[in-house]
Structure formats: C-alpha cells, structure tokens
Amino acid sequence: MAITPDQKLLATTSEQGEINLYDLQTLTPIYSLEKSSSPVNGLTFSPDSQQLAIVFGDGTIKLINIAQKLPIVLKKDAVPVTSLNFSLEGQFLLTGSENGTVRLWNRQGQLKWEFQDYTKAIAGLALQKNPPEILVIYQDGRIDYRPFKEEIRSSQLLEQGCFWLKDY
Numbered sequence: 001m002a003i004t005p006d007q008k009l010l011a012t013t014s015e016q017g018e019i020n021l022y023d024l025q026t027l028t029p030i031y032s033l034e035k036s037s038s039p040v041n042g043l044t045f046s047p048d049s050q051q052l053a054i055v056f057g058d059g060t061i062k063l064i065n066i067a068q069k070l071p072i073v074l075k076k077d078a079v080p081v082t083s084l085n086f087s088l089e090g091q092f093l094l095t096g097s098e099n100g101t102v103r104l105w106n107r108q109g110q111l112k113w114e115f116q117d118y119t120k121a122i123a124g125l126a127l128q129k130n131p132p133e134i135l136v137i138y139q140d141g142r143i144d145y146r147p148f149k150e151e152i153r154s155s156q157l158l159e160q161g162c163f164w165l166k167d168y
Contacts, residue, residue, distance in 0.1 A: 004049035009066070011052055013040040019054060021066070031069055036060070041081065047090040051107060055081040061095060063109050072109035082139070087127035094134065096122025102136060102146070115146060 002011045003024060010022040017036035022029055038058035045052055052064045061074040061081060074093075083096035092112070093105045098121040104113040124137035132148040 002043050002045055002052070004045045005047055006049040008049065009045070011043055011045070013043065015039060017056070019043070021052075031066070033062075033064070033071065042084045044084055044086060046086045046093075046107070047088060051086075051090075053084055053086065053093050055084045055095065061105075063093065063105070063107070074105055074109050075103070075111070083122040083125050083137075085125050088129065092127060094125040094127060096125050096136070098122075100138070102134060104134070104148070113148065117146075118142070118144070 001013070003009070008024055010024045010027075012020050012022070017039060019033040019040060020029055021031040036056050038056040038060065041055045041057050043052060043054045050066055052066060054062045054064070057080060059075070059078055059080055061084070062071045063074055064071045079097045079099045079101065081095050082098050083094070085094045086092070087094065091107065093107070095103045095105070099116065100118045100120055100122060101114060101116040102122060102125060103111060104127070106112050118138060120142065121139040122136060123139040126135040127148065128135060134146045134148050136144045136146055138144070
C-alpha cells in the first residue's frame with residue numbers, strides 16, 4: 001500500500017498481482033492495472049504524486065504516469081529488486097537489487113547510471129543532492145555513500161553522435 005504525498009490517491013496490491021488506485025477521500029476505485037503473474041514486491045509514488053513505481057517478484061519494474069495511465073517497463077531482470085525509491089525532487093527513481101546492483105532511472109524510464117561494488121542485497125536507497133551522492137543501505141547492515149555523477153554510456157554517445165551528424 002502507498003499514499004501519494006498530496007494525500008489524494010491510495011495504491012493497493014493483492015496476492016493475485018492486481019494493483020488498484022483509489023481516490024483517498026471517497027475510496028472510489030479510479031484505475032486498475034492489468035494483473036501480473038508475479039506478486040508485487042513494492043510500490044512508491046513520486047514526490048509530485050504524478051508517477052507510481054512498482055517492482056514485481058519476477059524482476060519487472062514499471063513506472064506509471066498516473067494522469068495518462070501509461071505504464072513503462074524499465075527492466076525485467078532475473079535478479080529480484082529489493083529497494084525502490086524516488087529522489088527527493090522526483091527527478092530520478094533508484095532501484096537496488098538482491099545482488100547489490102544500484103540503478104538510477106529518469107522519469108521517462110531510461111537507465112542513467114548503475115553500479116555494483118558489493119554482493120549483498122540492497123535494503124534502502126536515497127539520493128542526496130548536495131554533494132550528489134547515493135546513500136546505500138545493505139541488508140547486512142553496511143551503509144555506504146556512492147558519489148553520483150551522470151556518466152555517458154557508449155550507447156548514449158553513439159546515439160548523440162548520430163544525431164549530431166544526421167544533416168551531413
């Protein structure tokens with residue numbers, strides 16, 4: 001269960017993989033997601049209450065724009081996701097996996113950054129703004145700060161290069 005920061009919506013899940021959104025004041029259903037064959041492991045709303053992030057037991061992560069009711073599948077991974085959290089300003093979604101991998105996604109569902117330097121499952125994540133660091137809490141109790149800078153991936157560099165050269 002999750003409630004939007006503006007206290008207007010309630011999201012609930014069932015053992016059958018259903019996710020329902022309700023008007024919190026009237027408890028009237030307003031949206032239901034298609035059933036998933038996998039149970040819901042976690043869900044959270046963005047700080048502006050505009051998006052809902054959901055992680056399923058099969059490793060699927062969905063980001064839903066509530067107004068448009070459009071889900072974006074971020075990743076389906078064999079490794080279960082154990083932590084899910086939006087950054088304070090809501091610009092990024094952080095996910096942590098059972099194998100210690102941390103990923104940072106933008107609101108359009110694009111992977112912007114990832115790292116794995118420890119093999120223990122992630123219990124919690126937070127993005128600190130100044131200085132830009134990710135606070136990682138591992139399930140074995142270890143706490144670590146990881147400096148964050150948006151790195152350009154080779155695929156992004158290729159895409160940008162093609163865009164720059166398209167008129168030549």
